[in-house]
Amino acid sequence: MSLGGFLDSSSSCSSGGRMVVGGGGGIRFPYNSSSGEESSIINMPSGAIAQPRLVTAASSLVKPVFSSPGLSLALQTGFESHGDVGRLGSGNFEADAEVVGSMMNRRSRDAPDQDQGSRSGSDNMDGAASGDDQDAAEKPARKKRYHRHTPQQIQELEALFKECPHPDEKQRLELSQRLCLDPRQVKFWFQNRRTQMKTHLERHENSLLRQENNKLRSENMSLRNAVRTPICNNCGGPAIIGEISLEQQHLRIENARLRDELDRVSSLAGRFLDRLPNSSLELGMGGNGFGGLQAPLPDFGAACGIVCSSSVMAPPMRSAAVIPGVDRPEERSMLLELALSAMDELVKMVQANEPLWIRGLDGSGEILNRDEYLRTFPPCIGMKPSGFVAEASRVTGKVIINSLALVETLMDSSRWAEMFPGLIARASTVDVISSGMGGTRNGAVHLMHSELQVPSPLVPVREVTFLRFCKQHAEGLWSVVDVSVDVIRDSPSGPPSITSCRRLPSGCIIQDMPSGYSKVTWVEHAEYDESQIHELYRPLISSGMGFGAPRWVATLQRQCQCLAILMSPAPSSDHNVITGNGRRSMLKLAQRMTASFCAGVCASTVHKWNMLGAAAGAGDQDVRVMTRKSVDDPGDPSGVVLSASASVWVSVSPQRLFDFLRDERLRSEWDILSNGGPMHEMAHIAKGQDHGNCVSLLRAAGSGMDSSQSSMLILQETCADASGALVVYAPVDIPAMHVVMNGGDSSYLALLPSGFAIVPDGRAAVTAPRGGALLTVAFQILVNSLPTAKLTVESVNTVKNLISCTLQKIKAAAAVAAECES
DNA sequence: CTGCTAATCCCAA
DNA sequence: TTGGGATTAGCAG
Numbered sequence: 002m003s004l005g006g007f008l009d010s011s012s013s014c015s016s017g018g019r020m021v022v023g024g025g026g027g028i029r030f031p032y033n034s035s036s037g038e039e040s041s042i043i044n045m046p047s048g049a050i051a052q053p054r055l056v057t058a059a060s061s062l063v064k065p066v067f068s069s070p071g072l073s074l075a076l077q078t079g080f081e082s083h084g085d086v087g088r089l090g091s092g093n094f095e096a097d098a099e100v101v102g103s104m105m106n107r108r109s110r111d112a113p114d115q116d117q118g119s120r121s122g123s124d125n126m127d128g129a130a131s132g133d134d135q136d137a138a139e140k141p142a143r144k145k146r147y148h149r150h151t152p153q154q155i156q157e158l159e160a161l162f163k164e165c166p167h168p169d170e171k172q173r174l175e176l177s178q179r180l181c182l183d184p185r186q187v188k189f190w191f192q193n194r195r196t197q198m199k200t201h202l203e204r205h206e207n208s209l210l211r212q213e214n215n216k217l218r219s220e221n222m223s224l225r226n227a228v229r230t231p232i233c234n235n236c237g238g239p240a241i242i243g244e245i246s247l248e249q250q251h252l253r254i255e256n257a258r259l260r261d262e263l264d265r266v267s268s269l270a271g272r273f274l275d276r277l278p279n280s281s282l283e284l285g286m287g288g289n290g291f292g293g294l295q296a297p298l299p300d301f302g303a304a305c306g307i308v309c310s311s312s313v314m315a316p317p318m319r320s321a322a323v324i325p326g327v328d329r330p331e332e333r334s335m336l337l338e339l340a341l342s343a344m345d346e347l348v349k350m351v352q353a354n355e356p357l358w359i360r361g362l363d364g365s366g367e368i369l370n371r372d373e374y375l376r377t378f379p380p381c382i383g384m385k386p387s388g389f390v391a392e393a394s395r396v397t398g399k400v401i402i403n404s405l406a407l408v409e410t411l412m413d414s415s416r417w418a419e420m421f422p423g424l425i426a427r428a429s430t431v432d433v434i435s436s437g438m439g440g441t442r443n444g445a446v447h448l449m450h451s452e453l454q455v456p457s458p459l460v461p462v463r464e465v466t467f468l469r470f471c472k473q474h475a476e477g478l479w480s481v482v483d484v485s486v487d488v489i490r491d492s493p494s495g496p497p498s499i500t501s502c503r504r505l506p507s508g509c510i511i512q513d514m515p516s517g518y519s520k521v522t523w524v525e526h527a528e529y530d531e532s533q534i535h536e537l538y539r540p541l542i543s544s545g546m547g548f549g550a551p552r553w554v555a556t557l558q559r560q561c562q563c564l565a566i567l568m569s570p571a572p573s574s575d576h577n578v579i580t581g582n583g584r585r586s587m588l589k590l591a592q593r594m595t596a597s598f599c600a601g602v603c604a605s606t607v608h609k610w611n612m613l614g615a616a617a618g619a620g621d622q623d624v625r626v627m628t629r630k631s632v633d634d635p636g637d638p639s640g641v642v643l644s645a646s647a648s649v650w651v652s653v654s655p656q657r658l659f660d661f662l663r664d665e666r667l668r669s670e671w672d673i674l675s676n677g678g679p680m681h682e683m684a685h686i687a688k689g690q691d692h693g694n695c696v697s698l699l700r701a702a703g704s705g706m707d708s709s710q711s712s713m714l715i716l717q718e719t720c721a722d723a724s725g726a727l728v729v730y731a732p733v734d735i736p737a738m739h740v741v742m743n744g745g746d747s748s749y750l751a752l753l754p755s756g757f758a759i760v761p762d763g764r765a766a767v768t769a770p771r772g773g774a775l776l777t778v779a780f781q782i783l784v785n786s787l788p789t790a791k792l793t794v795e796s797v798n799t800v801k802n803l804i805s806c807t808l809q810k811i812k813a814a815a816a817v818a819a820e821c822e823s
Numbered sequence: 824c825t826g827c828t829a830a831t832c833c834c835a836a
Numbered sequence: 837t838t839g840g841g842a843t844t845a846g847c848a849g
Contacts, residue, residue, distance in 0.1 A: 149828070149847090170838095189830060192840070197827080824849105831844075836837100 340470035343484035343506035369393035394545030426452040426605030443473035456758035459535030477513030541763030555722035582744025590747035598754035640786035646779035729756035
């Protein structure tokens with residue numbers, strides 16, 4: 002049955018035909034060593050099945066047959082010029098192996114020590130030249146080689162991998178026993194998983210590089226064209242030499258820069274595989290560094306001042322050289338991996354329709370189909386903690402801002418916080434994992450921390466640490482995704498953070514539209530501990546009006562409109578002419594006032610509050626009272642500040658409530674500062690087309706500017722959108738305000754804000770036909786100008802009474818209004 | 824065909 | 837030895 006010695010003798014090769022070479026040479030057995038025996042008992046307790054001898058014998062064929070003397074000779078003599086030689090080692094050997102394998106167990110000499118241990122005695126060289134010798138029966142069926150670990154096993158492996166991608170021997174052994182896997186398999190699995198992770202990242206960054214490269218190339222091309230056929234900027238005709246020289250210099254310099262950048266990107270892309278961990282960083286820095294400028298500059302001289310104009314083009318960059326927060330490369334790559342999958346999920350969440358998102362009954366919003374969601378996406382940051390509930394919302398809106406500007410805003414924590422003043426109590430960038438490519442935000446990954454709020458003492462602040470990943474999909478098309486990282490970031494060194502909220506992949510996709518607008522689709526998806534939220538507010542929060550997409554988009558629209566209005570020249574309709582600087586100063590002051598108001602209502606860590614606990618007020622509502630000591634803060638009156646706040650349900654619509662509270666003529670109905678009469682608006686700065694969005698300066702009637710009894714004005718900011726409204730005011734000193742209105746610095750003006758926050762009650766229209774509102778009222782009062790003073794029971798009671806009275810008056814007035822309405 | 828996964832081979836610390 | 841990089845076979849989509 003054998004053509005013994007076939008492989009040994011070059012002479013017989015010529016008669017053997019290439020089948021032998023193709024079959025024998027290419028065969029490579031998976032289990033050609035002692036591991037063959039172990040691998041065959043995959044998924045079974047060790048040693049459960051002994052591998053049959055013959056298989057082992059067959060497996061002793063060794064791979065690089067090319068280099069075995071006998072065969073290489075055979076190749077030279079018999080097949081040297083044969084076209085098929087190149088395909089040796091490819092093709093489907095399994096079938097051949099089944100037939101031939103058991104007979105061909107000659108060990109090639111260049112692999113002497115691979116399988117000493119498992120070799121069977123029968124080392125005869127056997128070869129099969131023709132198919133007629135198949136003896137399948139003799140060879141016991143090899144265990145099916147292909148096999149995958151069970152989902153449970155993979156899940157456990159993944160779980161451990163999340164915690165530690167590098168388990169030690171002990172951990173692996175423990176896991177292998179638990180999962181009935183060979184310890185070796187566990188080792189392989191981790192090895193493979195790490196490799197896989199790496200290749201994922203490589204692939205992604207590579208594609209980003211390619212994109213960049215293409216962009217630069219086309220840019221370069223068009224610039225070359227422009228240089229070749231100069232066109233006069235003024236008349237559009239062909240330009241004359243003298244006219245274009247400056248323009249040409251610009252182009253040449255720009256071109257040199259581009260060429261340089263292109264080279265760098267290309268070489269980086271080439272070297273890329275070697276240096277993954279730093280590549281994105283270097284790119285980000287390098288792309289921004291304009292190293293290319295230095296070379297061409299001497300040629301043209303610095304006289305043209307191009308250096309400046311070029312560097313202006315570069316967006317401001319945060320230094321990414323030192324990363325204090327995430328220094329372990331594994332952690333870094335895990336975060337990147339997380340960012341990638343979050344982005345993937347966000348894009349799908351934005352694009353998906355029917356099965357995933359279902360239109361709400363009232364047709365207003367969309368509801369996430371949880372079953373479909375769980376089916377579609379692997380749990381990005383692990384399973385939902387028990388006791389948590391999920392909240393998901395999606396909204397699309399047209400916003401007056403372009404994609405680049407919005408991306409810049411989102412990627413800068415302080416600008417981000419300013420854009421969403423009522424929503425974000427504070428925000429910071431903890432770490433820059435990747436700063437983006439070629440001087441843009443494309444590919445930027447930041448680790449951020451923020452506190453999100455809904456203005457009510459009944460809704461705790463949401464503290465979240467998350468990754469923010471920015472990606473450019475095309476010209477004018479960007480997306481920014483956030484995802485919580487508490488799972489990964491919980492280090493053994495620190496106490497496990499008790500988070501009450503996790504953000505699943507959330508964020509927005511921004512697409513440029515004509516005339517400065519962009520289309521923004523926002524998805525907000527979170528899981529939170531509902532037990533910490535008062536029943537009154539649960540419907541609001543779960544509807545997404547609290548922390549969800551509707552509120553983000555509504556705020557964004559309102560704020561962008563405000564910015565757009567500020568850009569345009571002051572409207573003549575403002576009946577008090579304030580200078581541009583004055584407007585800016587007042588708005589800045591108002592911004593600080595509103596932020597301080599929210600901080601007092603929400604007890605965010607912007608201030609260090611001491612809770613006195615919620616106690617029943619004089620009325621039926623709970624009033625939360627807190628105090629803080631204020632020292633050495635120029636914007637804050639020094640002493641003991643007391644904050645009292647309460648939220649109640651009111652039976653009028655949010656709009657009506659807002660209109661009532663912001664009407665200065667009706668102010669005497671609830672404001673003790675009004676001295677019982679109407680107030681007058683002395684200055685008005687519009688912040689939006691809607692008249693409700695403005696900053697104004699009020700004066701109580703009867704207290705003239707010159708009267709010494711009242712040197713007080715009231716600064717008030719009101720804003721409203723679909724997600725809610727704020728009326729915030731603070732008494733201000735007239736002389737100080739005068740300085741501000743002339744554009745002076747407002748940061749030394751001490752403020753203690755009070756006011757109202759209104760949100761819809763969140764229940765469906767069915768249960769509340771006319772639509773109720775949730776009203777929060779809050780006061781901040783200086784109870785003693787000595788920071789060391791003790792708080793007296795009287796002052797606490799006074800402020801509680803103030804809250805109760807105010808609420809009662811408003812409710813009464815609202816009831817009247819509601820009656821008139823119906 | 825590509826991409827993924829379990830496993831093998833081989834090298835260097 | 838051991839772990840990691842390179843590679844491969846088997847399979848799914």
